[in-house]
Amino acid sequence: MEQNGSSPVISLRGIKKFYQMGDVEVRALRGVDVDIYPGEMLAIMGPSGSGKSTLMNIIGCLDVPSEGVYELDGKDVSRLKDDQLAAIRNHKIGFVFQSFNLLPRTTAVANVELPLIYGGVSGRQRRQRAEDSLRLVGLGERLDHKPNELSGGQQQRVAIARALVNTPSMILADEPTGNLDSKTSIEIMELFQRLNQERGITIVFVTHNPETADYCHRVVRVRDGMVESDISRRATAGIYATGGEPPSAPPSEPQEVQP
């Protein structure tokens, strides 16, 4: 991967997605062109039904476009088969969901190990990496807690640790704070921001919430399956290339993220 962001992680060209609903063809995406560069923290916004989730599913390799080309890390992934997509998701993408999606009755560390199991990482190494990942999100003391023994914010941290554990090219988060109260939402967004700034991890959010979008230095607005606007608050290519300070985090005091 290019360190200074000269080539995009994600390159979408003319992406269209149609769903056949009986006789009707639903045109969820009608030609989307977006480039996302390494180290970006980006929000996709738009009204309900505008195609955000569809776009996210394609970016996350959960689905393939009906038309257009999607290059991930310079490799065309728009026509791959199920199992090939699964391998790409495993190695390059970390997901964070609105409803956490942790396995019940399963410890935090075992939940975080999940992607490593399918990545063929051996048992001991797996446990080590899962623990490291949990420490990174501030849950070093909660390794063997099960989801029902954790608060919503802690559960979402486990989910973030799980997304990080395979050192993916990017993290995709669909409404990650949708199920959290505002104080916990701030903690989670600051965690994302810290991961983005300190580790240069590319993060793409889907959100309704303008406050979530405030943490991002780029906002892509979608409407009726097309990109309506694409606003950067600072030149994306310059964030790390200029060696300057990281983009200033919008509202709120920088809070203690570590427990």
Place this chain on the structure above:
Amino acid sequence: MKVIEALRIAMRALAANKLRSVLTMLGIIIGVGAVIALMSIGRGVEKYVTDQFAGLGSNLLFVAPGQISDGPPSLRPNTVKALTLADMEAIADPSRVPHAASVAADFQTRVSVTRAGKTVDVQASATTPEYPLVRNWNTTAGSYFSTLDSDERQRVVLLGADTYQELFPNNEYPVDQIVQINEMNFRVIGVMESKGGGPGGNLDKSVFLPLTTGQDRLFKQKTPNGEYKVSVIYVSIDQSENIPLAQEEITQLMRERRGINYLDQDDFSIVSQNDLIAVFGDILGALTIFLGAIAAISLLVGGIGIMNIMLVSVTERTREIGLRKAVGAKRADVLVQFLIEAMALAAAGGFLGVALGWSLALLVSTAFGDFEAVVGADAIFTSLIVATAVGLFFGIFPAFRASRLNPIDALRYE
């Protein structure tokens, strides 16, 4: 994904729903349990019967009135024309049955035997003097009665090993002691070697006396023209390869003596050890088919139960499957996970079934003294393999369904 991993996931899923898992296994538990129990009992019976035949004496033919299908000789209806001592004497004629090495007659009935205030009900065999020779049977004390004893209708008796134990609890020397048979005094002249049970009852729980004494003094069972009735005639054949020929000669002789017309059926039977073993073999064969049917039906029911519960499980865990796929599980990973779960369920059912069947076999063994049900390692092994294979087979459809789930739909599933 590694199989160990899938096994751990499966165990966790089964443990999370213990009651449901056990109920699902019930078909397999009962099926395997029934097969193990009946199979071990069947083997026990086979072993028991084989042991009994081993004690019969070799190259032996039994001649009895009526057909085998009428039941054991002692239970055959009175309408069947009885055998007589004269029949035995005819068979003993070397010009008619040259391969008969020795011949003996035996009239069997129940008697009560009393000594020193203690009474036992046993079978009495009223025999001819050649009896121990034909049965290849020795005494442990004294000796069998002689032709003279027989001719003189002496009131002498030999005791079976168990009968001796019961009447002489302090192991007194029995010879020349007096016992009462049906309230008539008899002198004990010997004790037979222990032989264990046989197809005609446990010979150790018998007494032996001369046929002449028995029929003239005790039972008085004679034909209208005054001949001694007998229950069985034993013929020992000189060489085993001559048995079929001897069987043919005796049949011919008996048909003549009993005046059976050319086309009519025999009203007597001649049975060799091999015939008896073959009969038991047929019974065991039928039992095996019956067992197979039980096993097949309950395994089918059990398998359908497993398929049903696995389909429920796949639906319940749709989100889990979606998540696993989202983080990189391939179709084969999900397929293997659910197949292993179905197999683990079935194998656990198989284990419980083996435990159940084994307990039943032990129960039966304890209930029937000298009979022992044999639980074979091969039966256990086969049961477990078959149970697991049933799990595999009936798990294929649910597992295939799970592996085909679209991760997007699955994650959205409520």
